[in-house]
Amino acid sequence: MPTLMVQGCTSDAGKSTLVAGLCRVFKRRGLSVVPFKPQNMALNSAVTPDGGEIGRAQALQAQAAGVIPSVHMNPVLLKPNTDTGAQVILQGHSIGNLEALDYHSYKPKAAAAVFDSYARLCAEYTYVMVEGAGSPAEINLREGDIANMGFAERADCPVILIADIDKGGVFAHLVGTLALLSETEQTRVKGFVINRFRGDIGLLQGGLDWLEAYTGKPVLGVLPYLHGLHLDAEDAVPENTPHPQPFPRKGGRELRVIVPRLPHISNHTDFEPLRLHPQVDFQYVGHLESIPAADLVILPGSKNVGFDLAWLRSQGWEAAIQRHLRYGGKVIGVCGGMQMLGQALHDPHGIEGESTSHQGLGLLDFETTLQPEKQLTNRRGILAPPLQKEGLGEDFLQGYEIHCGISTGKALAFPAVYLDGQPDGAISADGQIIATYLHGLFDSPDALQTLLEWAGLTVTQTFDINTVREQQLERLADTLESHLAIQAVFDLLD
Incomplete structure (x- = not known):
């Protein structure tokens, strides 16, 4: 042909x-x-x-x-x-x-x-x-x-x-x-x-x-x-660039978002809607770089969660996140980032290398066990109350799951989202932490606006990454x- x-x-x-x-x-x-x-x-x-x-x-x-x-x-x-x-x-x-x-x-x-x-x-x-x-x-x-x-x-x-x-x-x-x-x-x-x-x-x-x-x-x-x-990057993490139209911290207040550039970061295209949003000051933080103050910290997906969790600790992220939460900051964990927020990560089958267990950050009460069978599913759904706005339908969220982990624990009784009618992830009792397996969390304009408002931004401009693509x-x-x-x-x- x-x-x-x-x-x-x-x-x-x-x-x-x-x-x-x-x-x-x-x-x-x-x-x-x-x-x-x-x-x-x-x-x-x-x-x-x-x-x-x-x-x-x-x-x-x-x-x-x-x-x-x-x-x-x-x-x-x-x-x-x-x-x-x-x-x-x-x-x-x-x-x-x-x-x-x-x-x-x-x-x-x-x-x-x-x-x-x-x-x-x-x-x-x-x-x-x-x-x-x-x-x-x-x-x-x-x-x-x-x-x-x-x-x-x-x-x-x-x-x-x-x-x-x-x-x-x-x-x-x-x-x-x-x-x-x-x-x-x-x-x-x-x-x-x-x-x-x-x-x-x-x-x-x-x-x-x-x-x-x-x-x-x-x-x-x-x-x-x-x-x-x-355009969505094939693999390389985009370099940080000065925002073309920075918003002042007063009045039309911009939101500062930071993401650790994990050694095995995966699906970082999740954050393109944030990186390109005109009211968001977005920054990846790499190896040995100082961790700046922010309104929102996002832990991204990882292809080797145990290794990247150890890297986070070596870079001072554990103490930085705890300090960030004490001062009222918000945290989101996506997929591997969600697993890091739990009490422990177990890898009995050696999915990521050696058969071992890792202590999590302990910010949510659940544990994750990696399984040989990978979850590969496109999902639609809604944010869980009190995040979800009234009048928005079942397609409020549109994304996908790619993970080997199965998470269990008390924190999951308070899900962050409902995907195809089923609970997923967790939201902390104080409402400061969200965890989910859903990639594409920010792709829907309504979901993006809702989550930015939850993180502290008064949204004055709607942004649709699909239109941009x-x-x-x-x-x-x-x-x-x-x-x-x-x-x-x-x-x-x-």
Whole structure:
């Protein structure tokens, strides 16, 4: 089937963004297109309607294409839980943890899943837009490759190579990457895209002419640096940036929100509505950084809760949170962050590594035991009284659960939310702490406004992250239409 693959000279070259933008361009022309990433390594994931788990970037690309997310859009997802190991998600479901060398031996089975999923997508859609992973020139990863040229060669599809000029050395990146490919792989590369260009294109033209003459391959486009482009991150935690329109602490009072940048932080896209909200001063706090005063502290999800809990203590967060609560601050724990708030975390099956138990922060009276079976469910629901406003329906909250923990204890008798009619999480007796397994807690505008008001903000501006995502995808597609040789892309597919 007509298939095009986007590969990058480096991680974060713009592969995910280019695929998302092309999917939206095709959708706007009424074409049937589907995103596909054979192998992804990321801790930001999403739950599909068919009950599986895929990379968050592929869920966004599906939105760009106007199609329902499926496990076949990302058949292999690697979720690192140590420096040398990861949980392996195959066609949406975990097959367990593997060390890097063990996964290398497992690749033939992973490859079978990749091409099974690819065949299914080819049977359902007209065009397949494929995203590579990292760089195709990683010499140590070439054997048994299913993420880059290994896939492209077997699928017999053309490749576009993208590089980030903002990092510097863009011509060395492109020429060097091409030189490290085999002759057949070099032939498969049909053109280049240069991403994140700032300045006068006339000053770049001499380099573009040289590149085309030296390689014999066309530059299909030079994409400008899109300031303020906000799309769900594939994995990397966004850098803290000064708020574009800071609100004073008096009058239209802004809310200060801090989140620890855990070593194994997962699904931090939960906080995009807060990070982009015009009345919220949002900050990630990293390793050895001082913990600032705030109105709201949020403990995020984690792929290794026990390790990250020990890290929190080593950074002084336990005392900081207790002091924060004494002065009337609010705390929210989401998924792994919820588990940290309890009395203990037990891992009898070694889900996160060694079979052990960890003492929790002890702020809520419950314990959590990790189980081999992962909970993967899309949810709808409401906040529990007294948080829930009158007159708001059962779809007040919309999100998803991804966790192995089962929590039990007295605190759960006072749930924070009701999901599909069932209680979830807990709210403390003094109303200062909320805990829930629900990812996407802030995605609904009404839920976001309610929780901000609970945390102490007088909300004067409504904010809808879903509208922002659509606006950004349209902006991205407009940019590709103006700066990319779209007809040449169609010619490659045909």
